Amino acid sequence: MLTYDLDQRGSTPLYEYLYQCIRQDIITGVLHAGERLPSKRTLAQHLSIGIITVANAYAQLAVEGYITSKEKIGYFVEDVSNYRLRRRSAAPAIPEPREKEYLADFKANRISLKNFPLATWSRLMRETLSLQNDELLKTVPYNGVYELRKAIADYLAHNRAMQVDPAQIIIGAGTEYLYGRLLQMFGPACTFAIEEPGYKKFAAISASYGNPWKYIPIDESGMQIDALEESGADVVHVSPANHFPTGIVMPVTRRIELFEWVNRIRKRYIIEDDYDSEFRYNGRFILPLYAQDTQNRVIYINTFSKSLVPSLRISYMVLPRRLLARYGETMSFYSCTVSSFEQYTLARFISEGYFERxxxxxxxxxxxxxxxxxxxxxxxxxxxxxxxxxxxxxxxxxxxxxxxxxxxxxxxxxxxxxxxxxxxxxxxxxxxxxxxxxxxxxxxxxxxxxxxxxxxxxxxxxxxx
Missing domain, CATH: 3.90.1150.10 (Aspartate Aminotransferase, domain 1)
Structure with missing residues (x-):
C-alpha cells in the first residue's frame, strides 16, 4: 500500500503533494511498469484523506501519462523507464560577460554620459506615467507612436529644413533594426553599395540577410560616382554631412552627380545616414540630401544614441512617399521595438525644447x-x-x-x-x-x-x- 507522510507537504495543496509523491515513485522505479495502484477509495481510507483528493492526484498523473486507467479494472503504472530523474551536482554559474574598463576608450560609440540631463528626463518619465497612463497600455503602432513621430517631424522642419509628414517616419530600436527592415523590404535581389572605408556593420547586416553589396571608394569629395555606376548597385548607403571615419562633407557638385545616378533608374534609392551631424563647430549645418531630393529617392536615417545616450536605443528613418505603401504592405506585421513609455517621454523631451537645448x-x-x-x-x-x-x-x-x-x-x-x-x-x-x-x-x-x-x-x- 502506498504510504506517504502528508504532514511534510507544507503549503502545497494536498492533492498536488500526493501527485508529486506517486510521480516520484514511478520515475525512480519504486512503482513498476504495469503495477496496479490502489483504488481511489482504498487509498483515501489508508491515508485518511478525501476521495476527491486522490481522484485529482490520479487525474493529473493520467493526463501526464504516468498512469493509465482501465475501465472497471483500475489504474496502472505506465512504462517510463527511459525517463529517470538523475541527481546532478549544481552546475557552475555561467559568468556574466563584463565589458573591460579602460582609462580611455577611443571607440566611436562612446559619448559623454555625465552631461545627460538625467533630472529632466526622470521628471518627464514620471509625468509620462501619469499623463499618458491609458495610452501606455495600448499596442504600439508598427511605425511608432504618433506623438514621437510628430515631434521628430517638427524638429526636422526647424533644424534640418526637411518637410516630413509624421506618417513617413518609422521608429526602431537602433539603426541596425531599421537597416534590417530595409534589407528585407528590398529583398535579396537588391545590391547595396557602401562607402569604402565606411560603416562595416551595415555590410555585416546586409550579408546576414543575403543581400549582395559593393564597396565604393571615396575621394576628397566622398563616394566616387563613376565607381558606383560600374558596381551595378541598386541602393547606396552614404553619410554626406559627416562621413565616418574621414569626416568628409560631400560638396554640392558630388551631390548633383549622386542625384543624377539615383534618378537614372527607377528602382534606385539612397540611404542617407546623418551620423553625428548635430555636432558641427564652424559654419552652419550641412543640408541633408533628403531636403534637396525632388524625386522621392532618399531614405533618411538618424539616431538618438549619439546625441543623448546609447542605452536609449531609439532611432528613426524617414521614408520617401513612394515607399510608404510598399513598406506598409511588407513590413507592418513587425511590432515596434521601442516601448511606448520611452517614446512618449522622448516626444515631450523634443517638443518641449529640451533636446535642442x-x-x-x-x-x-x-x-x-x-x-x-x-x-x-x-x-x-x-x-x-x-x-x-x-x-x-x-x-x-x-x-x-x-x-x-x-x-x-x-x-x-x-x-x-x-x-x-x-x-x-x-x-x-x-x-x-x-x-x-x-x-x-x-x-x-x-x-x-x-x-x-x-x-x-x-x-x-x-x-x-
Whole structure:
C-alpha cells in the first residue's frame, strides 16, 4: 500500500503533494511498469484523506501519462523507464560577460554620459506615467507612436529644413533594426553599395540577410560616382554631412552627380545616414540630401544614441512617399521595438525644447573637449611624429602616426596601457597602408581629468624615451 507522510507537504495543496509523491515513485522505479495502484477509495481510507483528493492526484498523473486507467479494472503504472530523474551536482554559474574598463576608450560609440540631463528626463518619465497612463497600455503602432513621430517631424522642419509628414517616419530600436527592415523590404535581389572605408556593420547586416553589396571608394569629395555606376548597385548607403571615419562633407557638385545616378533608374534609392551631424563647430549645418531630393529617392536615417545616450536605443528613418505603401504592405506585421513609455517621454523631451537645448550644450562641451585634446597632442613629443586630420565636426578626428610598428603590436601595447584604440583600417575592407598607422580618435567619452595621462600613454606607444 502506498504510504506517504502528508504532514511534510507544507503549503502545497494536498492533492498536488500526493501527485508529486506517486510521480516520484514511478520515475525512480519504486512503482513498476504495469503495477496496479490502489483504488481511489482504498487509498483515501489508508491515508485518511478525501476521495476527491486522490481522484485529482490520479487525474493529473493520467493526463501526464504516468498512469493509465482501465475501465472497471483500475489504474496502472505506465512504462517510463527511459525517463529517470538523475541527481546532478549544481552546475557552475555561467559568468556574466563584463565589458573591460579602460582609462580611455577611443571607440566611436562612446559619448559623454555625465552631461545627460538625467533630472529632466526622470521628471518627464514620471509625468509620462501619469499623463499618458491609458495610452501606455495600448499596442504600439508598427511605425511608432504618433506623438514621437510628430515631434521628430517638427524638429526636422526647424533644424534640418526637411518637410516630413509624421506618417513617413518609422521608429526602431537602433539603426541596425531599421537597416534590417530595409534589407528585407528590398529583398535579396537588391545590391547595396557602401562607402569604402565606411560603416562595416551595415555590410555585416546586409550579408546576414543575403543581400549582395559593393564597396565604393571615396575621394576628397566622398563616394566616387563613376565607381558606383560600374558596381551595378541598386541602393547606396552614404553619410554626406559627416562621413565616418574621414569626416568628409560631400560638396554640392558630388551631390548633383549622386542625384543624377539615383534618378537614372527607377528602382534606385539612397540611404542617407546623418551620423553625428548635430555636432558641427564652424559654419552652419550641412543640408541633408533628403531636403534637396525632388524625386522621392532618399531614405533618411538618424539616431538618438549619439546625441543623448546609447542605452536609449531609439532611432528613426524617414521614408520617401513612394515607399510608404510598399513598406506598409511588407513590413507592418513587425511590432515596434521601442516601448511606448520611452517614446512618449522622448516626444515631450523634443517638443518641449529640451533636446535642442541639450544639443546646443553638447556642442559647446565637445568643442572645448576637442580643443583640449588637440592642444595636448600638439604640445606632446607625439606631434613631431604625427599628423592630425580633422574637419571641425563630429566627435572624432584622425591621427596619422609615422611609425614602423604594426597595428597588431600597437593594439596589444595599448591594451596593456589600458587604452582601447580604433584604427582607420577597422573601417576598411580593401585599403591597406604600409606608411605608418592612422588612428580614429573619438574623444567624446574621455574624462578631462584623465586627459594628460591618456596623452602620455598614447605617446608612449610610439615614442621610446
Amino acid at each position: 541639450h544639443i546646443n550644450k553638447m556642442k559647446l562641451y565637445y568643442r572645448e573637449q576637442r580643443r583640449k585634446i588637440l592642444q595636448a597632442i600638439k604640445a606632446s613629443p607625439l606631434a613631431k611624429h604625427s599628423q592630425i586630420i580633422e574637419r571641425n565636426a563630429g566627435t572624432h578626428f584622425l591621427l596619422h602616426v609615422d611609425t614602423e610598428l604594426t597595428e597588431e603590436a600597437v593594439r596589444s601595447a595599448a591594451a596593456a596601457a589600458s587604452l582601447q584604440l580604433s584604427f582607420y583600417s577597422d573601417y576598411s575592407y580593401t585599403q591597406t597602408s604600409s606608411d605608418g598607422i592612422t588612428l580614429v580618435i573619438n574623444y567624446a567619452g574621455i574624462e578631462e581629468s584623465k586627459l594628460s595621462e591618456v596623452i602620455k600613454r598614447l605617446e608612449a606607444l610610439f615614442i621610446t624615451h
